[in-house]
Amino acid sequence: MLAALYRKQVSVSGRCHGVGSGESSAQPSETGSAQGLYRDTVLLPRTEFPMKLTGQKLLDRELEIQKCGFADLYSWQRERKAKKEFCLHDGPPYANGDPHVGHALNKILKDICNRFEMLRGRQVHYIPGWDCHGLPIELKALGELGTSGLSPLQIRQKAREFAEGAIARQKAAFQRWGVMADWDQCYYTFDGVYEAAQLKVFQEMHSKGLIYQDYKPIFWSPSSRTALAEAELEYNPEHVSRAIYATFPLVRLPPKIASEKADLESVSVLVWTTQPWTIPANEAVCYMPNAQYSVVKRADNSQLLLAATERIASMAALLGTELESVVTFTGSELEGGICKHPTIPDKEVPLLPANHVTMAKGTGMVHTAPAHGMDDYSVASQFKLPVECMVDEDGKFNDLAGPELQSLPVMREGTDKVISMLRDCGALVKEEPCVHSYPYDWRTKQPVVIRPSKQWFINTESLKDKAKEALQKVRVLPESAKGSLLVMLDRRTYWCISRQRSWENMFVCNFFKKKVHTLTFFKDISDTHTHTNLFKEKNSDCWWELPIETLLPPEVLKQSKAGPVTDYIRGEDVLDIWFDSGASWAAVLEESDSRADAYVEGKDQIGGWFQSSLLTSIAVRNKAPYKSLVVHGFAVSEKGEKMSKSLGNVVDPDTIINGGKDPSMPAYGADVLRWWVAESNIFSEVQIGPTALNSARDSISKLRNTLKFLLGNLHGFDPLTQAVDPKEMHYIDQYMLHQLREYSIKVTDAYSEFDAGRVIRVLQAFISRDLSSFYFSIIKDRLYCDPEDSLGRRSCQTVLEEVLDGVIRSIAPILPHLAEEVYLHAPGHDKGETLFKSGWIKSSSVWRRPGLEEAVEGACAIRDSFLSSIPGKNAAQYDLTIAIEPGLLFELMESLQEEPSSTSSQLAELMMAARVNLTSELPRDLPPDAILNHGTFLINLEGGVIREDSAYNIAVVPTSASRCPRCRRYTAESADCMCPRCQAVVSQAH
Known part of the structure; x- marks a missing residue:
């Protein structure tokens, strides 16, 4: 607000303390014989702008404005000439349900950003999309239908219809x-043009050796019957x-x-695991080479157990018995040891070193099942262990697990059975419930x-280092999110991009029985040659619709003359949706700069779209x-809880706008929803x-x-012909232009930093300090009671118009x-002119004048x-006497009087x-009821070149003048x- 007063820590709110607006000028509510005579001579505010707009009137007004002012706005700004473009790439919301407040938060944030950039003169590139x-x-x-009896094309058609309904x-x-x-x-990820662009990204990544097929452990959802990526957990x-x-x-x-110890x-x-069902798949037990290990004897049954030395105390407490150390050695001395598998007769497994072994929990000896653990698989790769999967797609034991376990769900009855088998063979030492973090399918x-x-x-x-280097050049808000992005990139050694469902872009690489060259085939599908338009025109449905002869590359067809085309089969894998949406830059940003100026999404996309977009773009x-x-x-x-229908705390955006059955939910309209978004601290929940x-x-x-106050006092004012040059204005008016300029700079900076909350605070x-509590209370007398065309009133109206x-x-x-x-x-x-086609705040450097700020703030x-x-x-x-010794402060006050x-x-x-x-010293003959006060004001001009700490004294005495019945000032x-002023005004009017 007022810089000098802030430096002096003077409370601005005290300026008008005890001065009601009704006491500063004539008001329409005033009654009385004398005042009533002159009421028509006072220029009170007049405007048709309603103080309140509620209910159906509010909704009708918003819809009318949208129809008249918003419908063609995006197209208009795309056609105008602009020096710069601003591209906000829309992360596609998922087309699987109704709009919710999460959508509102995201879309309105983006719109605030886009509208600001458009107002400031940039050509906005924003294409909404759907995943x-x-x-x-x-x-x-499919609902209750399931997939029974439905072909992939029928499933895809039903899924497309559902998605289209959600999109609408x-x-x-x-x-x-x-x-x-x-x-x-x-843009829609099921459009053929989009799919073709995505397949081209895939092809380029494959040609660089970044995409490969392998048999290794992945996260598998039995409830969805498909592979999952980290981002889907x-x-x-x-x-x-x-x-x-278990032993x-x-x-x-x-x-x-x-x-040494014969x-x-x-x-x-002794091993510990939270997943007993993986014991049948065990191929090794791992140890940490640099750690200390001990053989200990149980005091209760003399059993000898091998475990990490630092875990012995915890194990003793857990088992409820003393553990006597027999021998201690380093982990590296365990090399060459062989164990007997507890549940599979005649099977032996080696002791192997591994860096992933930790001492935070367990025994320091880690059960290793290469088929069912990521770290376990790394050990298997290093030591050439078998990787045999004992679990089918439904999450049940398969025939490799043996007849006792086959067909049992591994997470339920299968676990029961494995624990029972361990108990029966004497290998079960202890069972306990363990509460811990475990991955779930985010959908089911x-x-x-x-x-x-x-x-x-x-x-x-192979992409991580380049991705992390690129991220260092990206501006991330909040800054802490960049750290999370880097951590997630570090954790991700590979990305599983294939899925086993029907509703997705087709994965054409897994196409063949015979050796069809992947790249050749892929070029024909996604490049600009023979089969380019297949996906563009027909989308990925063509994979199931067209005969194989249409899909195979020409060179393969030539070769197939020596053998039947039936030797080739269609692959059934489909692309991961994160690859699907992560390639959106290739399909959407082609019209703009190759990089978007901004991505704006929720924090869940740190491990999702932000990352998949980055990796695919870095790769290509x-x-x-x-x-x-x-x-x-x-x-x-409002209680900070996640919204849930079962908790009954879901807030529907449609109900917010149009009102609900509950009287506590009136029709707020769209702007209230938008204000809520802008005002919130978006970087937290x-x-x-x-x-x-x-x-x-209430804020609106x-x-x-x-x-309304601004509009009412601009009634009849034409800024094109009646505006006053700033140099001719009253100093207080010039000062407000200066404050308006400072305000516009702060607001522009806040929008530029994606901080709509700061915009609202500024x-x-x-409004509350500079306008309502200060300027408005001062100018009412001049606005209402000065002659209509007077310089002082027009000066004030010029400022009000600029402020408005x-x-x-x-x-x-x-x-x-x-x-x-x-x-x-x-x-x-x-x-008929619309605000959004007329530009951003117009502030002028001439509004800042040397000495002006010091003069007004000194006053x-x-x-x-x-x-x-x-x-x-x-x-x-009251009459006020101000005494200032001759000097700079006195000269500044003389400029005001x-x-x-x-x-x-x-x-x-x-x-x-x-x-x-205004005098150089207080008079000696002050009345006894005079109130005396004093203070100092630091003058700081020309960047500190001129600095003067000036003292002043004041004397306050009740005025002897009477109250004017027109303006109600004591003059x-x-x-x-x-008073003389009002007499002149009234006489001129008559």
Whole structure:
């Protein structure tokens, strides 16, 4: 607000303490014989702009504004000439349900950003999109039907119809929220053109050796019957597993230990696992080479156990017995040891070193099942262990697990049976429940298993360094999110991109029985040659629709003359939806710069779309697809809970806008929803509910009140012909232009930093401190009671028009409906002109004048001393004498009041006193009831070149003048006559 006063830590709110707006000028509510005579001579505010707009009237007005002002806005700005483009690439929402407040948070944030960039003159590139493939859509589309009896094409058709319905509902909601776009030109991941662009990305990555097929463990969802990527997992921290301690008898001691301790017999390795069902698949027991290990004897049964030395104390407490150390050695001395498998007769497994062994839990000896663990598989690769999968696609034991286990679900009855088998053979030492974080399928909310499968993978290990280097050049908000991105990239050694469902883009690489060259075939599908238009025209359905002869490359068809085409079969793998959406830059950004200026998505996309977009772009183009990332939190209930229908705390955006059956949910309209988004701290969880919405509505109501005051006092004012040059304005008016310029800079900076919350805070501070509490209270007398065409009044109106224009432009990205509504009533532009086609805030450097700020803020410091001397009293009833020794501060005050005493000077107006006397020293003959006060003001001009700490003294005495019946200032000679100013105004009018 006022820089110098902030430096002096003077409270701005005290400026008008005790001075009601009703006491500063004539008001329409005033009654009485004398005042009533002159009421028609006072220029009171007049405007048709309503103070309140609620219910159906509010909804009708918003829809009318959208129809007239928003419909062609995106197309208009795309056609205009602009020096710069701003590209916000839309992360596609999933087309599997109705619009919710999470959608509102995301889409409105994007729209605020886009509207700001458009207003500031940039050509916005924003194409809304939808993620249309994937299992959730397939499951919802099929409902209770399942896939029984349905062909892949029938499944795909039902899924497409379901997705199209969801898209239509979501699109209608986004438009109702005021989101600016060409809604007839969106992108959909099931479009053939999109799919062809995606397949081209795949082909280029394959040609660089970044995509390969392999048989190794992946996350598998039995409930979805498909492979999952890391991004499709959500971890349940409350998952309960049946953890066990089990023994693997040593049948051959490690050579180094056997040579030293020949008396060691019947030693068993003690292992711990939270997944007992994987014991039948065990191929080794791993140890940490650098750790200390001990053979200990149980005091209760003399059993000898081998475990890590630092875990012995915990194990003793767990087993409820003392463990006596027999021998201790380093892990490297375990090399060469062989154990007997506890449940499979005649099977032996080796002791092997491994770096993934930790001492945080368990025994320091790790059961290793290469088919069912990522680290286990690494050990198997290093030591050439077999990788045999004992679990089928339904999450049940297969025939390799043996007749006792076959067909049992591994996570339920299968676990029961394995524990029973361990108990029967004497290998079970302890069972306990273990609460820990476990991966779940984010769609079905069911636990996943790790099992090997022949899948297609991206070698992210070879991309990580380039991706991390590219990320260092990306601006990430909040900064902490960049760390999370880097951590997730580090954890990701490969990316499984194949799935085993029907509703997805077809994975054409897995096509053959005979050796069809993958790249040759792929070029024909996705390049600009023979079969280019297949996917573009028919989309990936053509994979099932067309005969094989149409799909095979010409060279393969030539070769097939020697053998039947039936030797070739269609592959059944489909592409992961994260690859599907992650390649969107290739399909959508071709019209703009090759990199988007911004991606704006929720924090769940740190491991999802942000990462898949980055990896595919780095792989193909060696650069990130984005310059900035804005990562926002999730919408939650007012209690901070995740929204859930079962909890009854779901807030529906449609109900927010149009109202609900419950009286506590009135029709708020779209702008309240948008204000809630803008005002929230988007970098944390964003709470929504009646309290937040009512607060937003109240804030907008206060804003409307201010805008109504501005509009009302601009009645009849034409800024094109009646505006006053800033150099001729009153200093207080010039000062407000200076403040408006500072406000516009702050607002512009906040929008540029994607911080709409700061925009609102700056707006509210400007309105409450600079305008309502300060400027408005000072100027009412001049506005209402000066001659209509006087320089002082026109000077004030010029400022009010600039303030109105600046405020509505600054709120337009957040409250577009209100901004356009105000613009309809605002002076200075042609009827039918829209705000969004007329640019950003227009502030001028000439509004900043040397000395102006110091003059007004020096007067404000004196004003604060004056008001603090008469707490709770009306300043208009007092005469104020200001005494300042000759110097810079005195000269500044003289610029506001040239004569020694005045009731109408700019200084008197600013002080809101009856009369102001400006002198070099206080008079000696002050009345006994005079109130004395003093203070200092630091003058700082020309960047500190001129600095002067100036003292002042004030004397406050009740005025002897009478109250003017017209303006109600204490400037009249007697109670029954007007003050000289009002006499002149009334006489001129008649």
